[in-house]
Amino acid sequence: MTTTVPLIYSFPGFDGVADAVADHIISAQNQTLYNTLDPKQIALIKEEQAKRPGLLTSSSTASISHSTNHSTSPSTLNLSLSTTQLTNGISNGNGKKDKKRKSADIRFKIAISGGSLVKILNQGLLSSSCKQIEDLIEWDKWDIYFADERLVPFESKDSNYGEAKRQIFDLIKGDKKPRIFHIDEALIDDSQECADDYEKILINNFARKDSVKLPMFDLLLLGCAPDGHIASLFPNHGEQLREKLAWCLPVSKAPSGPENRITLSIPVICHAARVTFVVEGLTKAPVMRIIMERPEKGLPSSIVNEGAAGKVSWFVDDDALKDCYDITKKKYKFLSIETPNST
Template identity: 75%
Template sequence: MTTTVPLIYSFPEFEGVAEAVADHVISAQNMTLYNTLDHAQIKLIKDHLANRKIAASASSISLSNSHSGSGSGSIGGTESSTANLNGASSNGVSSKSKKDKKKKQELRFKIAISGGSLIKILFQGLLSREEEIEWDKWDVYFADERLVPFDSPDSNYGQAKREIFDHIKGDKHPKLHHIDESLIDDPQECADAYEKLLIDNFAKKDSVKLPMFDLLLLGCAPDGHIASLFPNHGEILREKLAWCLPVSNAPAGPENRITLSIPVICHAHRVTFVVEGLTKAPIIRTIMERPEKGLPSSIVNEGAAGRVTWFVDDDALKDCYEVTKKKYKFLSIEGST
């Protein structure tokens, strides 16, 4: 048995997994954006931000009008405007406080997903609760990608777009951060470009060792691979520095891929595995009860200790005898907290 036991939630059917995963995702969104799951508190914060935005807009219009009315050559008007601006800076909010407020206003939910059956689970769970999802504040990344054209059924981005994001109602959509399709013939160059995208979005002018996703969602294949990290690819599993890695000669599906590295996955604020189906039962038993085998998800269970959650159906846990299943408590439904 693994020395670090993750949270394991089990459900009789696929629908139960989808509903709980959706709730888990929405809860992660709310904690990231508002640091609370309380619906009344979230509404207050939203109202406050909306009012502040209206006030800022009105102030901008007023300032623009005062400038246009001062006349071109009116030194006194210019000095007065400058004095007012300086006064606002010294008597009101400091420059640092303004930056802090702006940073708080610009909080975004950074989520990474893989493909396969996980997409179907997200489709079923999330789209039925769209009124609770703030799509326009989402940055969606991909934990791995098969190096195929986006219109291929093997493309994780293509599948996610067709099966989830193209079905969003309204005009608010997430930002989807996908690979450069023009680089699919060169795994190393494609991985380097995606890593640069991650550095630009997570590091910017700061020096950060690893990106931190608010939530990283993964499946697990019958052969034990997660993202595009395969059990027998020892060198890739031991990588410590790179954020994104090229994968060649994958033993299943399209052989050329890119994937996030183990350190990046383990650094996420929340790491969540979603697994369903009887075909997964043997590998789930090995992951949970034989960590010494060194399967990628066993490594993550240890490396992200305390931040790992598994959502599985009963079929996938059929062969496990040494795991403790928990009952999932819905957190983001109004009145449940």
């Protein structure tokens, strides 16, 4: 049994996992943006912001490339930055930053992986029978990053960004969209250069104003493959699993799927405010038993269970936990949306 026990939430099926993950994400969003989960308190804060437009994110936008390389290919996603965000950091007459404006510029920073996780996010955030979710997600206050990426064209089904774009981003209704930070597609032939470029994006966004050792995501969502890899950190790739300094790593000769990739490092993953694994299906049952009951095997997810102790949650269906015997499963308590009938 793992020496540091994470929270393990179990559900009868796929829909139950998707609904709970959606609630978990919205709760993390509200805690980040408003420092409360109380809907009445959140409503009062929004009402107060509405009375003082200077605290609100303006709807007028300016389009810029998110990449540090402004000569990227035409497929590079343009981002919408509000006029409030563009003027962030402007000092007042006393040379001090406007604290009120700074508080309005708080963003929900989330990193996601690919694979079956994208399908779960589609179901939970966009296809759920709970219509309340659509009103609770504040997409325009999200900054979305990727925990890893396969170095293939975005049109490929193996592209984490490409699949997330098709199954999530393109389906978001209305004009309020998240800011999305993906790799530079022009660099997919060089994993080291691509990793360096993505790390520069992280440094620019997380360490522009302050010297920080590691970026801190408000929520980092990961899946787990049948072979035990998470993000693009593979078992037996010891050098990468022991990396202490780099934020983003190149990956070559991956044992499954596209060989060349980039990935966030273990220290970055463990530094997130919340680390959440989402796993479903019978094919994951053997590796889930190793993760939970044989931590000495040193699988990447077991390393994260230990390294991010107290911040790790697992959302798993019953099939994936079929082979686990020495674990304590918990019933998930919905905090932000009404408890769906499916769970």
